Amino acid sequence: MVFKVLRNWKHFHTYIISEKKRSSIYKLKYIGVGALVATGVTVYNTCDFNVYAAKSDINAQEFLAEPITSLEHLTKHQNDMKSKMELMIMKIQAEFVKSLESFEDDNLKFKVDRWLRKEGGGGITCILQDGTVFEKAGVNTSVVTGTLPQSAVQQMRARGKHMDDGPLPFFAAGISAVIHPRNPMIPTIHFNYRYFEVVNNNSIQWWFGGGTDLTPYYLNEEDAKHFHRTLQETCNNYDPTYYAKFKKWCDDYFNIPHRGERRGIGGIFFDDLDTPDQQEAYNFVESCAKSVIPSYIPLVEKHKNDGYGYAERQWQLLRRGRYVEFNLIYDRGTKFGLYTPGARYESILMSLPLTARWEYMHQPDEDSKEGRLIEVLRNPKNWLEIKS
Amino acid sequence: MVFKVLRNWKHFHTYIISEKKRSSIYKLKYIGVGALVATGVTVYNTCDFNVYAAKSDINAQEFLAEPITSLEHLTKHQNDMKSKMELMIMKIQAEFVKSLESFEDDNLKFKVDRWLRKEGGGGITCILQDGTVFEKAGVNTSVVTGTLPQSAVQQMRARGKHMDDGPLPFFAAGISAVIHPRNPMIPTIHFNYRYFEVVNNNSIQWWFGGGTDLTPYYLNEEDAKHFHRTLQETCNNYDPTYYAKFKKWCDDYFNIPHRGERRGIGGIFFDDLDTPDQQEAYNFVESCAKSVIPSYIPLVEKHKNDGYGYAERQWQLLRRGRYVEFNLIYDRGTKFGLYTPGARYESILMSLPLTARWEYMHQPDEDSKEGRLIEVLRNPKNWLEIKS
Numbered sequence: 001m002v003f004k005v006l007r008n009w010k011h012f013h014t015y016i017i018s019e020k021k022r023s024s025i026y027k028l029k030y031i032g033v034g035a036l037v038a039t040g041v042t043v044y045n046t047c048d049f050n051v052y053a054a055k056s057d058i059n060a061q062e063f064l065a066e067p068i069t070s071l072e073h074l075t076k077h078q079n080d081m082k083s084k085m086e087l088m089i090m091k092i093q094a095e096f097v098k099s100l101e102s103f104e105d106d107n108l109k110f111k112v113d114r115w116l117r118k119e120g121g122g123g124i125t126c127i128l129q130d131g132t133v134f135e136k137a138g139v140n141t142s143v144v145t146g147t148l149p150q151s152a153v154q155q156m157r158a159r160g161k162h163m164d165d166g167p168l169p170f171f172a173a174g175i176s177a178v179i180h181p182r183n184p185m186i187p188t189i190h191f192n193y194r195y196f197e198v199v200n201n202n203s204i205q206w207w208f209g210g211g212t213d214l215t216p217y218y219l220n221e222e223d224a225k226h227f228h229r230t231l232q233e234t235c236n237n238y239d240p241t242y243y244a245k246f247k248k249w250c251d252d253y254f255n256i257p258h259r260g261e262r263r264g265i266g267g268i269f270f271d272d273l274d275t276p277d278q279q280e281a282y283n284f285v286e287s288c289a290k291s292v293i294p295s296y297i298p299l300v301e302k303h304k305n306d307g308y309g310y311a312e313r314q315w316q317l318l319r320r321g322r323y324v325e326f327n328l329i330y331d332r333g334t335k336f337g338l339y340t341p342g343a344r345y346e347s348i349l350m351s352l353p354l355t356a357r358w359e360y361m362h363q364p365d366e367d368s369k370e371g372r373l374i375e376v377l378r379n380p381k382n383w384l385e386i387k388s
Numbered sequence: 389m390v391f392k393v394l395r396n397w398k399h400f401h402t403y404i405i406s407e408k409k410r411s412s413i414y415k416l417k418y419i420g421v422g423a424l425v426a427t428g429v430t431v432y433n434t435c436d437f438n439v440y441a442a443k444s445d446i447n448a449q450e451f452l453a454e455p456i457t458s459l460e461h462l463t464k465h466q467n468d469m470k471s472k473m474e475l476m477i478m479k480i481q482a483e484f485v486k487s488l489e490s491f492e493d494d495n496l497k498f499k500v501d502r503w504l505r506k507e508g509g510g511g512i513t514c515i516l517q518d519g520t521v522f523e524k525a526g527v528n529t530s531v532v533t534g535t536l537p538q539s540a541v542q543q544m545r546a547r548g549k550h551m552d553d554g555p556l557p558f559f560a561a562g563i564s565a566v567i568h569p570r571n572p573m574i575p576t577i578h579f580n581y582r583y584f585e586v587v588n589n590n591s592i593q594w595w596f597g598g599g600t601d602l603t604p605y606y607l608n609e610e611d612a613k614h615f616h617r618t619l620q621e622t623c624n625n626y627d628p629t630y631y632a633k634f635k636k637w638c639d640d641y642f643n644i645p646h647r648g649e650r651r652g653i654g655g656i657f658f659d660d661l662d663t664p665d666q667q668e669a670y671n672f673v674e675s676c677a678k679s680v681i682p683s684y685i686p687l688v689e690k691h692k693n694d695g696y697g698y699a700e701r702q703w704q705l706l707r708r709g710r711y712v713e714f715n716l717i718y719d720r721g722t723k724f725g726l727y728t729p730g731a732r733y734e735s736i737l738m739s740l741p742l743t744a745r746w747e748y749m750h751q752p753d754e755d756s757k758e759g760r761l762i763e764v765l766r767n768p769k770n771w772l773e774i775k776s
Contacts (some may be wrong), residue, residue: 111748127748138748181708258726258733321740328716329726338646345646352709352746359742360499360515360526361734 006024014065015115050170063090063345064097065114068122068143081206081278085195088282089141089175092193092289093384096139096177097126099293103133103300111179120145125347129354132182133304138350140176146170148198152336156198161205167241174210175289176333184316185306186218187223188264188323189296190351192333193289206278208285209271209294212292213250215264217316219373221386223264225297228383230295231268231348233289238284244293246286251380256326261377263326315370317357325351325355402453403503403732449477452485453502456510469594469666470559472725473583476670477529478512480581480677481727484527485514487681491521491688498527501725508533513735515741520570520571526738527565534558536586540724544586547660549593555577557587562598563677564721566739567684572704573694574709575604575611575652577684578739580721581677583670594666596673597659600680601638603652603711605704607761609774611687612653616771618683619676620654626672634710639768644714649765651714703758705745712744 003101058078060071067074068089097110108131116122123142128134146169148156153166169178174194176332181188193210228247237244250269268288273281327334337348364370446466455462462471485498496519504510511530516522528682535555536544545551562582569576581598602615616635623630627757638657642650656676661669714721725736752758 102594113749126750129748136746136748234568258731322743323735325716326713328713328724335717343646346749348646349713349746350748354747355705355743355745356712357743358524358737358740360513360517360738361501386529 015113015332034048041303045083051292054127058087061088062094062124064094064110064112066122068114068116068124081282082173082197084113084282085173086141086143087285088289089173089193090217091124092228092292093124093141093174094140096292099297100134100139100179103304104128104131108139113347115347117144117247117342117344119144119342123344123347125344125350127350129366133186133300135180135182136350136354137177137179138347140347140350141173142347143173144171151287161272162199162200162321163198171197176351177292180320180353181304182304183306184217184308184312185220185303186300187214188320188353189214189292191289191292193285195285201272205269206274208273208281210232210285210288211246211250211253211267211269213254213264213267214290214296215319216373217319218312218369219265219376221302221383222382223302224383226298227265227267230291230386234287235268237286237287238280240367242270242284243268254326256322258329259322261322261374262380263377265376265383266380293368309343314357315364317355318359319373320353320356321358324352327351403501404506414643429507446475448478450482452482452498452500453512456502456504456529457510469583469670470561472583472670473561474529474531476674476677477561477581480516480563480680481512481527481529484680487685488516488522488525488527488567491692492516492519494673496520498525501735503735503742505532505730505732507730511732511735513732513738515738521574521688523568523570524742525565525567526735527563528735528738529561529563530735531561531564532559535630549591549660550588551586552589559585564739565680567739568708569688569692571691571694572605572696572700573608573691574688574767575602576708576741577602577680579677579680583673594662595659596661596669598673598676599634599641600676600683601642601655602684603659603707604761605707606700606757607653607764608691609771611690612771613774614686614768615653615655615683618679622675622679622771623656623672625675626668630658630672631656635770642714644710644718646717647710647713649710649762650713650768651765653771654768655763702745703752705743706747706750708741708744709746713741714776735775 053189058071058075060067067086069083069086074087077083101109110126110128113125113127114122115125119146121142123140123144126139128137131137147167150166153163153168157163172194174192175191176192176194178190179188183326187321189212191210191212193208195206195208197204197206212231214224216223231247232243235246246268247266249271250266251262253269254264254266256263273284274279334348334351337343338345366375432622446459446463448455455474456627457471457474462475465471466475489497496516498514498516501513501515503508503513509530509532511528511532516525516529519525525540534557536558538554541551541554541556548655560582562580564578564580564582566578577600579600581596583592583596585592602612602620604611619635620631633658635654637659638654639650641657642652644651644655661672663669691721722736722739726733727730754763
């Protein structure tokens with residue numbers, strides 16, 4: 001236990017982002033065990049800040065860093081959806097990071113950076129680079145407050161939301177992860193789950209969004225079915241229409257129009273989810289986030305020792321080039337993030353692979369393994385309707 | 389002579405882009421010498437098209453492929469700026485390609501792809517990949533006609549142009565090149581020169597745009613001065629205010645706001661140039677295009693055998709990641725191109741390096757060679773005012 005926290009402590013830094021001078025970094029001292037466990041009304045004096053911990057059943061000990069919102073506040077407002085969401089994403093982050101770390105040598109751990117945003121809120125960015133199994137893996141949470149500029153309000157109106165003129169106070173909490181394994185036989189996974197609140201005409205509008213999608217380098221139909229089946233089962237526990245609807249949404253969203261290709265073989269994707277009620281929508285999102293490990297980790301386990309050669313590695317790098325194209329040209333989250341003043345671009349761009357490649361007019365033979373992947377990227381399949 | 393044309397012939401294909409099925413490729417037979425030399429009124433029957441060549445002093449023989457506009461038309465309308473521009477960019481393309489090829493083994497030549505656009509016009513894309521000196525080099529021309537959609541008209545109005553409501557007929561001809569050398573001691577160069585005409589209320593609006601800019605991986609002040617001095621001398625032959633104005637424009641344009649860095653050490657950049665008159669503006673643009681070789685090729689010659697190691701290569705790949713960020717997120721030409729239906733994305737994306745890299749939170753020491761580059765990318769310098 002002490003060892004685990006010590007491990008975290010060694011890797012855990014807090015950065016404060018200033019709009020004026022982003023490169024100025026302040027490391028806050030952090031006291032380890034005590035600050036993470038909220039079991040009594042105690043004040044821990046650290047070098048730069050005080051942690052007020054109140055009576056609670058929050059098991060903050062398992063988190064990788066101190067939550068962005070104070071434990072005191074989270075404890076006091078445990079029934080507020082903002083607190084629930086922050087605590088949930090912290091837990092999912094810790095579980096996923098530990099699951100990924102279990103594939104690597106004991107001495108290779110995620111770097112844990114806790115950062116604060118001058119305008120309100122912050123995040124916890126966990127990155128592992130140059131591992132044996134994972135070439136680059138990022139698992140980030142962020143909890144951000146502020147006021148929505150008029151342009152963002154207009155975008156939301158265009159999506160059908162009834163809103164006053166901006167600026168409007170908002171809260172957003174989410175988890176986002178992209179895992180690029182080294183072995184081209186293991187697919188890349190991305191997931192993102194988020195909760196949004198806007199104060200609008202003295203009432204609160206809220207919604208959830210998110211999704212999980214898979215980007216293989218070589219098509220393995222059994223993997224595709226396992227992945228989609230796991231997501232489908234999660235969806236079916238809540239609404240029998242969800243999987244088909246969110247699967248199509250995913251295929252439509254992760255599209256690279258100039259190439260006429262999808263980024264990968266899809267998964268689920270949804271936004272503006274505010275039905276049937278807040279608690280039930282939360283339960284669904286939590287279940288989706290919990291289904292990431294069973295949908296993906298078995299594929300890592302299955303393929304981590306698969307053989308591959310130079311040609312497969314080159315193909316993987318080319319496909320990663322396509323990943324970069326999607327993320328930098330079309331992904332709304334990346335664009336929105338990078339255009340936001342004071343954005344922590346290092347956290348946003350963690351989704352980019354360690355290495356990518358672009359060759360002019362690279363066109364694999366239709367009958368090759370590479371060509372078979374291209375075929376399903378051009379024409380998304382309903383994996384669960386294919387008879388095996 | 390015959391050998392040279394044979395060489396071209398072997399590498400030269402024509403593609404026709406269909407919006408519906410981009411991947412369908414038709415190779416047109418091309419007859420080599422005859423089609424390129426317009427010396428008499430002759431009809432050459434080839435497999436798929438006829439070439440009408442009229443009496444002219446156009447030396448089409450030196451071009452790398454048949455111009456997009458027929459030689460007959462170009463010959464008949466030699467005094468039209470559209471023809472002048474197309475002939476000039478064809479000449480510049482051939483000269484630059486040959487200059488770059490002279491650094492490579494005799495058996496490594498640019499691949500020459502001539503492509504036609506269903507909506508009107510086409511281009512000639514020349515690419516060399518995996519050379520000894522050049523890792524990836526693209527030198528493209530395009531000559532495109534069509535009608536400007538209302539959205540493009542609005543953008544042009546926002547830039548101060550007086551225009552009717554769209555759609556308006558337009559013509560655009562340009563040359564664009566990006567050269568990524570293998571040795572990190574040789575900078576990457578980009579240049580682009582273009583001419584635009586819009587038919588508007590029965591009159592023609594026209595303007596020129598373009599620029600040349602340098603992206604070194606390691607700062608060499610002597611190189612920076614040589615490069616900027618060459619551009620300054622070219623500018624000074626036309627207008628003593630051009631260099632300073634276009635140098636600033638370049639620093640402002642090739643900016644990566646989320647990183648607070650310029651893409652490189654600049655050069656010149658301008659748009660909407662329609663003074664003092666059409667011929668003089670053309671002369672300036674032609675001089676700029678002609679100054680690319682003297683501004684850049686001596687740097688290739690000087691550094692092609694410089695020693696470097698793993699660390700320098702890794703740094704080069706990281707900087708190429710920044711190049712990709714600028715081109716895919718901020719570059720107006722790339723975005724405009726990729727969002728255009730029927731765009732030849734392989735030609736647009738030739739600007740991307742063969743390989744690029746992204747590392748989380750990579751920050752070189754301020755006092756290192758890498759740190760010294762970052763310093764000038766953050767704070768652009770007036771190279772010609774530095775005393776040596």
